[in-house]
Amino acid sequence: MPRLTEQRRTARRNQLIAAAVRCVAREGFHKTTMSAVIAESGMSAGAVYGYFASKNDIIRAIADSVLGRMTANLARLTEGATPVAPIDALESVLGQIADLARDGDIPRVAVQAWAEAGRDEVVAGIVRERLAQVRNAWRELLLRAREAGLLSAAADIDALAQVMLGAMMGFLQQYLLMGDVRPDSYAAAYRSLAGAGE
Amino acid sequence: MPRLTEQRRTARRNQLIAAAVRCVAREGFHKTTMSAVIAESGMSAGAVYGYFASKNDIIRAIADSVLGRMTANLARLTEGATPVAPIDALESVLGQIADLARDGDIPRVAVQAWAEAGRDEVVAGIVRERLAQVRNAWRELLLRAREAGLLSAAADIDALAQVMLGAMMGFLQQYLLMGDVRPDSYAAAYRSLAGAGE
Amino acid sequence: MPRLTEQRRTARRNQLIAAAVRCVAREGFHKTTMSAVIAESGMSAGAVYGYFASKNDIIRAIADSVLGRMTANLARLTEGATPVAPIDALESVLGQIADLARDGDIPRVAVQAWAEAGRDEVVAGIVRERLAQVRNAWRELLLRAREAGLLSAAADIDALAQVMLGAMMGFLQQYLLMGDVRPDSYAAAYRSLAGAGE
Amino acid sequence: MPRLTEQRRTARRNQLIAAAVRCVAREGFHKTTMSAVIAESGMSAGAVYGYFASKNDIIRAIADSVLGRMTANLARLTEGATPVAPIDALESVLGQIADLARDGDIPRVAVQAWAEAGRDEVVAGIVRERLAQVRNAWRELLLRAREAGLLSAAADIDALAQVMLGAMMGFLQQYLLMGDVRPDSYAAAYRSLAGAGE
DNA sequence: TATGAATGAGCATTCATTCAT
């Protein structure tokens, strides 16, 4: 088969996932019909099943794709060699999330994926892996911050990474559900919490 | 006269919701069939539709019930007159969430409700109301903490309430998805974060 | 049982039939639900089944009642001893039908009964009996008209009675479906047809 | 390309309508189940819904089809250029109706359609249109008869067309319900009515 | 190869009827 294969195939797959994501953002995984995905993608039913074995397969691909794109921007943050104060990093990350939520469907579908993980163990595996990536990125960033003295030497890096990931999830949910959270004040609140309790 | 008393009617309704919650915890809202709910509840198809007009109605009742029960314990915390350090309160609340998640279906279904809010405006309204309640409880607690000097005078109470709610949501999601978060270390991390960056 | 029984029972039965007729005029026999009849009658489900064994029974009672009331006025016409010209009688009868159709549900439900006769042999029997009554009335009237010289001596009384009944049915259907037929011009047309063709 | 040609699609549609007509002749519109239609047509449930959006759609298509076929033969009668005596034409038309009723389901279903017009405004529109066609055909025939002197010059063509349509409906109903009407004597009775009343 | 019509099990919901109170 000399036709331009793998590259073209991947492109079509992505185009299909993009169409499916638009549908899922509107109706959720299980109220989205294959018929809707087929119409949105402009492909034929047969063609779709040439790229994915089943609707479940598409759901899994969507989950992976969408969570991957949530993570993508975060990775960029960590790549930099210069240490960043964790809360500054958080503000930046929350800003990226707010941007994604304002402009597109990804965060809405990410929430769907978190819910779906509760009933499909494969999706659960994908989600776990993606969340682990985010935590790893945070751990790296936090370590560098601690080395730079931007974080107390006694800080529990693992727990803090969990807290940072949790902040992202909590912020996103409130952004989507309440629509009244702002990256700057949200991140700043962590600072005000500071001296408290001691 | 075989007329149902309001009390009996409410009891049956709750019994039905409880059965439906068990189903939804397993399969999510839209993969749960009425047939499954009927079997789980031990009622007949017709009887179920005597209590709820449609599956959608049940979904909404579940969302309200489940989010209400997530909130219930929190309210208890705020009722106390004695000021509590916010992070101590958080640890306590996360502990309650972990307990609920370990012992029952409520938190799993709460996640479903958050996702469903993205496609059913009625559920979105219910969720907004319930989340607002949680924030209000936090605001009250935070105000009292600030008055007692357990919180910096400059603290942004509204933003902090958002952060506290977000912490609950982020903790719960990670509890369900990763299974490795612990109330004590999670809450403690907030403290270690505190001084940082300044 | 010293309670006023038979009389009261009949009254309640008629009240029930009246309610059911209102429903059937709106939705036809088979789109009318027992629930609707129960609501319209103000009785309880159990009570209704005390008067009629089944929905089918009600349908049959309605058919009989409604066709009986279509016939009632016709009988009055024939009772008179004085001979009437057939076409004058027809105009009068069509006028009565138009009045019934304008003011109430009976003719609409009569059409339902004719249709139902195609699938329920019991209703077919009721309809046959009622139509036979109408024909008999016409036969009597036509005989008297022939004796009085208002009708040709060679007239086929049986066939003419069929034609008169047919005229009533055809007029009613057009009144209900087209709404543009008038008793006077409709009857008059029979006269203009008369001499023709010979 | 397995695309259906318009021709094939229409053929399948008609086959489906034919199957549905057989069911409706037996049980009426609303006691005919989709399941019965599906079985009778030999198609699958899904296929049926590829041709018609709903059961209501099928009912409407049946109404149009059946009333159209009642009309078809009438049109043929009018096409002829030679004037026909109205009562001769009537006898011929009643003969066609009797043939249709003896051999097939069409007239039984036509009666269903007239009844259904009382509750579905779309069916009512279809019926009105089809009845108007019949009247138009009669008007044309009557005009030609009047020109040829087969009808009194003073005859009210519109009213006579109503009477002719009414005769067809009344004859058909009696054919189906009583089974004792004959085209020849029925038409002849109109003649015997002739001199009467003057 | 790509198509889209066909499949049919499965879905949410209805409703005539019953019977415990």
Next chain:
DNA sequence: GATGAATGAATGCTCATTCAT
């Protein structure tokens, strides 16, 4: 008696998937 909540088989319809063309 009278009530109306409960029953559950049956209904109209959907939709993930297949496969003849």
